[in-house]
Amino acid sequence: MSEIHSDNGTAFKGASNELHRIHQMLKTDQGERKQILDWCTENEIAWRFIPPHAPHFGGLWEAAVKSAKHHLLREIGNVHVSYEDMTTLLVQIEICWNSRPLTAIPSDPSDLKALTPGYFLVGTNLQSVPETSLSEVPDNRLSHWQLTQKRVQRIWARWYPEYLQQLQSRALKLIPAVAIEPGCVVVVKDDCLPPTQWPLGRITKVHPSKDGVVRLVTLKTASADSVVRPVVRLALLPVAETQSSRSDPCSDNKNAK
Known part of the structure; x- marks a missing residue:
């Protein structure tokens, strides 16, 4: 599984939500995107956030x-x-x-x-x-x-x-x-x-x-x-x-x- 680590910025939060939404959309699609579906099902990117107000974790x-x-x-x-x-x-x-x-x-x-x-x-x-x-x-x-x-x-x-x-x-x-x-x-x-x-x-x-x-x-x-x-x-x-x-x-x- 691939992971992305970042702080808790709103832009990163939005990107994480968008990636998760796309993953869910492709996961339920059984049409022409089967190849993309297979890849995303096996390789969903997990976004890991460091604790708030703790930049030394970065x-x-x-x-x-x-x-x-x-x-x-x-x-x-x-x-x-x-x-x-x-x-x-x-x-x-x-x-x-x-x-x-x-x-x-x-x-x-x-x-x-x-x-x-x-x-x-x-x-x-x-x-x-x-x-x-x-x-x-x-x-x-x-x-x-x-x-x-x-x-x-x-x-x-x-x-x-x-x-x-x-x-x-x-x-x-x-x-x-x-x-x-x-x-x-x-x-x-x-x-x-x-x-x-x-x-x-x-x-x-x-x-x-x-x-x-x-x-x-x-x-x-x-x-x-x-x-x-x-x-x-x-x-x-x-x-x-x-x-x-x-x-x-x-x-x-x-x-x-």
Whole structure:
């Protein structure tokens, strides 16, 4: 049986009721929809709600909400923002957060793909149009749109390295710890990337030091077949087969808001 977990929002309640109504309708229909009927009878989606006023029961998704709030408040503070600017800013922050790689997709070893929250929303990765960097331009010289883009870029510049750092620490805390070896998919750190860009690479060769510790590896990326990078500039992606429900590190390691 498939299950969906969420908070007690009215939109989620309505969706749960609608799914149940459709299930009951198809269950009693014996006509041309028999194939749909058979599938729904065996695979009804069960919607599980967390307790009211208990966001810490939400785990991963509530941690992502807390992370977004934290960086948004650090950037905006007490500055007045119009409704339209705030809506645009929140949507673009949502795209950034939902573009983060969760785990490698073990379909074809030659492909460099990662599962992201965007796959659960639209069926593919979320992307945005790269904008010119505005971090050094004074605010009074920017239009509303440019000022919003500058805020998105500043939030991304804070959150992006934090997420990669927690990916690294998460890989070390797994039992057993993730080994650095050929075949592993990694995120390659690049401090100059625009929002929603996550360059991936696959380790093709490791270069152990004299003490046996791997500090240098050779990667295959989307743009080059052989790139040498230090391990400190890489973030290992968890493997789907060993991934637990806690393997999605958001920017904050606490689950409560």
